[in-house]
Amino acid sequence: MKILVPFKSVPDPNDATVVGAAASTPKSVINPFDEIAIEEALRIRERGEATEIVARILRVLIEKEAPHVVIMGKQAVDDDSNQVGQMLAGLLRWPQATFVSKIEFLGNKTRARCTRETDAGLEVIEIKLPAIITTDLRLNEPRYVSLPGLMKARRKSIEVLTCDQLGVTVRPLTTVISTARPPKRAAGTRVESVEELVTKLRQEAKVL
Amino acid sequence: MAESLVLIEHHRQQVKRPSLHAITLARKLGGEYALLVLGHRLDGIAASLVSYGACAVVVADDPALAKPLADRYATVIAEAARKRGAKTILGTSSTFSKDVLPRAAALLDAPMVTDVVAIEEMDGSISYRRPINAGSMFAIVKVEGDRRVLTVRGTAFEAPAADAAPCPIKRFDFDAASLPNGTQFISREERKSDRPDLTEARVVVSGGRPLKDKETFERLVGGLADALGGAIGATRAAVDAGMAPNDYQIGQTGKVVAPELYIALGISGAIQHLAGIKDSRIIVAINKDPDAPIFQMATYGLVGDLHRIVPQLIESIRRA
Numbered sequence: 328m329k330i331l332v333p334f335k336s337v338p339d340p341n342d343a344t345v346v347g348a349a350a351s352t353p354k355s356v357i358n359p360f361d362e363i364a365i366e367e368a369l370r371i372r373e374r375g376e377a378t379e380i381v382a383r384i385l386r387v388l389i390e391k392e393a394p395h396v397v398i399m400g401k402q403a404v405d406d407d408s409n410q411v412g413q414m415l416a417g418l419l420r421w422p423q424a425t426f427v428s429k430i431e432f433l434g435n436k437t438r439a440r441c442t443r444e445t446d447a448g449l450e451v452i453e454i455k456l457p458a459i460i461t462t463d464l465r466l467n468e469p470r471y472v473s474l475p476g477l478m479k480a481r482r483k484s485i486e487v488l489t490c491d492q493l494g495v496t497v498r499p500l501t502t503v504i505s506t507a508r509p510p511k512r513a514a515g516t517r518v519e520s521v522e523e524l525v526t527k528l529r530q531e532a533k534v535l
Numbered sequence: 536m537a538e539s540l541v542l543i544e545h546h547r548q549q550v551k552r553p554s555l556h557a558i559t560l561a562r563k564l565g566g567e568y569a570l571l572v573l574g575h576r577l578d579g580i581a582a583s584l585v586s587y588g589a590c591a592v593v594v595a596d597d598p599a600l601a602k603p604l605a606d607r608y609a610t611v612i613a614e615a616a617r618k619r620g621a622k623t624i625l626g627t628s629s630t631f632s633k634d635v636l637p638r639a640a641a642l643l644d645a646p647m648v649t650d651v652v653a654i655e656e657m658d659g660s661i662s663y664r665r666p667i668n669a670g671s672m673f674a675i676v677k678v679e680g681d682r683r684v685l686t687v688r689g690t691a692f693e694a695p696a697a698d699a700a701p702c703p704i705k706r707f708d709f710d711a712a713s714l715p716n717g718t719q720f721i722s723r724e725e726r727k728s729d730r731p732d733l734t735e736a737r738v739v740v741s742g743g744r745p746l747k748d749k750e751t752f753e754r755l756v757g758g759l760a761d762a763l764g765g766a767i768g769a770t771r772a773a774v775d776a777g778m779a780p781n782d783y784q785i786g787q788t789g790k791v792v793a794p795e796l797y798i799a800l801g802i803s804g805a806i807q808h809l810a811g812i813k814d815s816r817i818i819v820a821i822n823k824d825p826d827a828p829i830f831q832m833a834t835y836g837l838v839g840d841l842h843r844i845v846p847q848l849i850e851s852i853r854r855a
Binding site for chain 2: 401402406407408409410411412413414415416417418420421422423424425426428440443444445446447448449450451452453454455458463464465500501502503504505506507508509512514515516517518519520521522524525527528529532534535
């Protein structure tokens, strides 16, 4: 089952040490989700790969919340589509920075300087906020939830909204008809030495 | 009016050859297709594209497009697709096309299918096959609507022949002044290399974390790649550890390669890495651990210490 998680990072309200020179960057915690639009979107999502619906529902939420920046993963590791962030940016007509491995906020939080991981190496762009940023692997190392954090999260309430409540109609344009397993590669052989490897690559595989 | 519009990628005044592979899918889809290039000073690039059997090479050439800014490019692509009545907009998967095409899809109100590896015709409509779950499964997908956007996995389609009679080059006019202004290009790494491009190389030599550090990685992985005239790849772990830059990364979220020969040094064979190498013709694995999963996929497996084996291998190849 898939859950959408657009979430906010907030200064830790329980952290009393955020004072003075020692705290150049306040400690942040993830705000255990305030609102999620799930039910109907999830069922449609499970029936098919309707990524454009995901983008539309997020758009309505974003217009409601009016964040300065939306930060989301670049792709879901089950579906591997890598579309939602970019589609959302298109729908909102906001700037986008995708596959980001470093973010720096500038100009009193009116711009973000983002380093992107591209096929040609690292690229740096600056985008005006509000904007969509999709994260790549090396942006950070997610922390483990602490036990007190987990206990606190249990006491929070989660608001569940339906598409109707958000005023969104959804009609998926993409359907998954079936899934299939790819053919397995035939098992190969072990070689015992460099000489044997080179000989086989040359004579058998004819690749050297 | 062309049915399909194929986005062609270029870099440093050269067409990126893997981006041409999307033409092969456009040909399979049937109907006419036009090629689209965006950028600045594109005369040479446009001229090099006239023999791929397109009905036209459409060129959006303007200083405002000198850098591939997604908000500008998507706007122009969507406009070109609308004006030309294109039903399918496609491009070979790359960080460029993945940045730009989903945004264009949203502007066109069109569904999008990522990483198409094959198509089938079923009851008069087309279904698309694409990998999911790090390539451990395929999904067969159908789309509805007047338009659709696709990215195509380059390794799943052959390079198209360039033997057609030359087609016209058409300039696409748009209002550059009204393009979005929210993104500014700052810089890009430009590492020059004599080695072939990773996604085009006939031979790829890849290293994992056991290569220890950048110097050892370059000496052993680089040394073997050079002995074979190949390109260098790396696992996520090696890139995370700073041994190799991000553009060497092969796998589910890196590059997908399908060379004649793929040599994996000190790579255990995590599913996310295997996703990027499955279609290689010959896979060689060298690893200290006889139980490493990669040995199940390797054509030839050699158990042993790569620090000892690789210098011998380089020597043996050079000798012959």
